[in-house]
Amino acid sequence: MVSARLPEVLQPEKAAARGRTRISLARRHRVASMTLLVIGVALIYPLIDVVVASFRMQGTGPFTLEYWRAVLQQVPVWRELGMSALVTGASVAGVLLVSVPAGYAYAKLSFRGANVIFAITVACMMIPVESIIIPEYSNLAKIGLVGSVPGTILVFVGLGIPLSVFLMASYFKSLPDSLLESGLVDGAGHTRIFFSIMLPLAIPAIVTIGVLEFLAVWNDLLIALLFLPIQSQTIAVGLAALQGNHVLNTYVLVAGSVLSAIPPMIVYMLFQRHLVAGLTMGVHR
Template sequence: MTQRLVPLLRPSQSMAPQRRNRSRFVPGVAIGIAALASLVPFAYLVIVSLRPSSQDGGSLWAELFSSVPIGQYMLNSALVSIGSAVIVVVVSALAGFGFAKLPYPGSKAAFAVVVAGISVPVATTILPNYLNLSHVGGVGSYWGPILMYAAGATPFSTILMANFFRSLPDELVESGIADGAGYGRVFTEIMLPLSMPALVTIGVLAFLGAWNDLLIGLLFLPDPDMRTISVGIASLESVRSSNLDLVLTGSLLSAIPPIAAFIAFQRYLVSGITAGISK
């Protein structure tokens, strides 16, 4: 009887590796298609940027830099994006630590308000913020859009940091307090080093959001010399309305810093977002 059962078990056992391979093949194909769909537009931009200029037959890159102060636009975007990212990281880390490890009466209600802030579209706040900041010199100054970008990214970043800090044992804080370190030293010497993946994640996301934005930069920085790269690329249509290749070349240049930031910090991004949404 045993000898008859053994052959019957072998086919099902041999099918198990095939099923596992099939289950891995389908997601792999889907990921490959998604990756290809993402790379095709970027590859097209690279091909276009290598074409000769329609104006004088020279390089499109040379025409781009001669048409607009593209270097100044890049510096303006870097200033605004890095400034807003720094504010987001500092505020979100402090707020997240407070919500996660220092509960106080009404902290749950305050955290609910932060969560509700995610549902508020940025476009609905631009007009009142524009009017308010125009009275205090925020329009036409770099700090105006910096605050706007930071305010828009802080709610999500605070939630991510609070969830990350909740995933850390409370004993870390308790042991530090017992040793006389105080909450300030516990935060800076224990919690911040452990939260580096989450900090890098919110910093990169805040940087990318500010770098790629067009509307806030267009409204709050009306001076042509203070334009961000997104606004500067949009202005190319009025400078060379018939040369679409020039606009696409500028778009490629604008995409390089975000891609470089993502590649440089990709190992932190996955772990940071996973830890921030795990609870």
């Protein structure tokens, strides 16, 4: 029960029964609510303020749709959104395709070197992208993959694998071994067991990884900036470049940012639960 874990001051009936006055309780309640309200307003006010400003002339004048019309009529915005969708979709697919089987292998199959390779893979989670980006750039430049869409996707997939494999392996480890054993007893091969027993059970973890990778790639600036061709950029790079050179009306830019945030917002609202699960997966061990 919820009420059982509440400190006494917030359970009026119990405290009152022990002789405290209801008035002081009400006041404490009000202070607590006000505190939460102030924090909530501080969190949301800048967002609302700027979105509202994008509907007003020069940010403070009368209502206008001018800035939104301007951003919607710009060809690059739609092309950039398309590029974001392409790169993000391909990277999510790539990461899942590679990480799900690997996570399964590390969790359920024992093979030579598994522990060492898994440890190295997991350790790679700690490496900041800036520490490797320079050799990465020069390596890919040598084989002609800088300034190309496949090269960019390759980098996103490579950098996404360590966390994904770690989360996938944690999840598969939590599934009982008896599932694997009973499959083997029934005469199913490893491939069959993976596809018809393990994969369906792993869907929650797969969704979590997909959402994390989606947000990471859609919202990335550095890698897209360095590896994509200049003429076909993602929306994040396009907006950042415009912010830098001040050629565009600042409210058109704000409208563009809000537009670019709509796809990740939808993903976020649909999968909020999975995101929280992914965030706290590591703590419970």
